[in-house]
Amino acid sequence: MMTVGDVDETRNGFDTSKMLTEWETGTVSDLPDGRTQHTFVMEAVDKEIEIAPGVMFPAWTYNGKVPGPALRATEGERRKIVFRNYDSQPHSIHFHGIHSARMDGVPGAGVVNPGEEFVYEFDAKPFGCHFYHCHALPLKRHIHKGLYGLFVVDPDPARHAEHADVARSRLLGTPENAGWQELAMVMNAFDTNFDDENEVYAVNTVAHAYTKRPIRILRDKPVRIYLANAVEFDPINSFHLHGNFFDYFDQGTTLTPTSRTVDLITQCQGQRGILEFSFKDHEPGLYMFHAHQSEFAELGWMSMFEVVEQVA
Incomplete structure (x- = not known):
């Protein structure tokens, strides 16, 4: 009841053991209003990956990985995602969260043709465990081929006084979070x-x-x-x-x-x-x-x- 042999994860370009704890926090900068901005660069590329020993799959990837990088920021911070499409098909990134319609990553609002670029910008809210994926058509093929990933927004303890200890335990970089x-x-x-x-x-x-x-x-x-x-x-x-x-x-x-x-x-x-x-x-x-x-x-x-x- 198990695959026989080993997958060459070096050739895949991602390590499943490290993937468990690799959080992408982007490049951090300060905005004029005093808030923090996290800037991420996401690139769509064709890549053949090994999903079981000897079983190759022609994937569409974000940054060469399936799933794509696990993005993480804190509630209320600004997120800027620079998306470049180096694939042969139109692609996008649709984020489950709260944002304007023009940042939705759907046809007419952020779908990017091959060789082009789009910048998604929105505030990180609400806090939670969210999902992102391509929303170009046909949708089932773009998702199935590998264009998806985690999008985590940590709660800001200052906004949740009644559960501040729990919020701090989820906030990456705090001593409370290091205990998990x-x-x-x-x-x-x-x-x-x-x-x-x-x-x-x-x-x-x-x-x-x-x-x-x-x-x-x-x-x-x-x-x-x-x-x-x-x-x-x-x-x-x-x-x-x-x-x-x-x-x-x-x-x-x-x-x-x-x-x-x-x-x-x-x-x-x-x-x-x-x-x-x-x-x-x-x-x-x-x-x-x-x-x-x-x-x-x-x-x-x-x-x-x-x-x-x-x-x-």
């Missing part, structure tokens, strides 16, 4: 013969990547997962954790859980949320997590946490 083990995960799948049905499923693109190289978790530090579902052609995906339960924040736009003490959640395409849990009362060892659609798990969406003691 945060992971970025995008559930995705690939239609390798282009018949509108998927043959390979994964978290962060490579089938069974985290089964062969389990994700190391320190037993005494809580875990926070930013999870999004980018699977095309299947209406529902899911996340099931073995031997433990978690609190879930649907969309990530609340500082109190929308579901407490659950071990399984479902997401439709584009849905996302935040999972929080701890292994502090568990013995060290391997703990499985996977889609609870058995077919998805068998075809690549199966993973492991390796819980270890804190190293002195």
